[in-house]
Amino acid sequence: MWWSYEEAAEAKERVQREIEKRVKRGERFEALMPVAGKKHLCTTFWGKAWCNHLESYQEFESRLPRGRSYLRQGSVYNLNIEPGKITAMVAGAELYHTQIFIHSLKVSKWQDIVEKCEGQVDSMLDVLAGKLGNGVMSVFCDLENGLFPKTKEIRFDCSCPDHADMCKHVSAVLHGVGVLLDASPELIFTLRDVNGADLLSKAKDAAVSELSAMGGELAEADLSAIFGIEIGEMDQPVKKSSEQ
Numbered sequence: 001m002w003w004s005y006e007e008a009a010e011a012k013e014r015v016q017r018e019i020e021k022r023v024k025r026g027e028r029f030e031a032l033m034p035v036a037g038k039k040h041l042c043t044t045f046w047g048k049a050w051c052n053h054l055e056s057y058q059e060f061e062s063r064l065p066r067g068r069s070y071l072r073q074g075s076v077y078n079l080n081i082e083p084g085k086i087t088a089m090v091a092g093a094e095l096y097h098t099q100i101f102i103h104s105l106k107v108s109k110w111q112d113i114v115e116k117c118e119g120q121v122d123s124m125l126d127v128l129a130g131k132l133g134n135g136v137m138s139v140f141c142d143l144e145n146g147l148f149p150k151t152k153e154i155r156f157d158c159s160c161p162d163h164a165d166m167c168k169h170v171s172a173v174l175h176g177v178g179v180l181l182d183a184s185p186e187l188i189f190t191l192r193d194v195n196g197a198d199l200l201s202k203a204k205d206a207a208v209s210e211l212s213a214m215g216g217e218l219a220e221a222d223l224s225a226i227f228g229i230e231i232g233e234m235d236q237p238v239k240k241s242s243e244q
């Protein structure tokens with residue numbers, strides 16, 4: 001039910017003028033832009049994993065692809081992720097407010113994930129870079145019991161007239177989450193309302209003994225980053241090789 005090309009172009013210009021006016025008034029409008037010229041919207045482990053997961057949503061299969069071109073055109077603004085909630089503005093025939101509500105990950109499910117990863121996660125940086133072994137990464141991405149939401153855990157709302165079904169704007173924002181995860185993968189933990197650092201807590205003791213065995217090759221700064229503590233708090237101070 002789209003209008004003629006001229007009418008669509010006119011609407012687009014009108015919305016752009018509206019955005020410019022609001023920017024002049026001091027409002028923030030940050031367009032989310034996928035990397036141009038790439039076949040796929042997302043380029044990193046987490047971005048791709050999110051988009052792959054979207055493709056598993058049979059219920060939304062016919063509607064989900066509609067938002068991709070919106071996203072590629074830079075029509076998604078101010079995408080924000082907080083625990084259980086994604087918000088954005090999308091430039092369509094008008095400027096629409098889009099909200100997506102995602103259930104927090106059940107505590108028991110998160111505990112299962114943490115247990116399955118026990119002893120295998122030494123650094124949050126590896127988690128965020130998607131650099132752990134396939135075993136751990138597939139725990140995160142498991143369709144049933146992983147970190148990504150199932151369709152029944154998703155509710156959405158858009159100020160456009162098509163809001164009863166999944167509109168182009170909701171679809172664009174859902175894909176936009178993948179693009180945002182490329183830049184800020186830690187937001188997957190924020191969105192599902194879990195503490196990613198829980199993955200490290202049980203690995204800590206094992207990692208410390210492994211480190212002792214290595215003769216303290218890691219610099220103290222690295223250790224602080226890994227465990228989020230001052231080195232002085234540890235029982236066994238790490239000696240530099242030269243002191244041994």
Ligand SMILES: [Zn+2]
Pocket residue numbers: 096158159160161162163167168169170
């Ligand atoms: Zn909409």
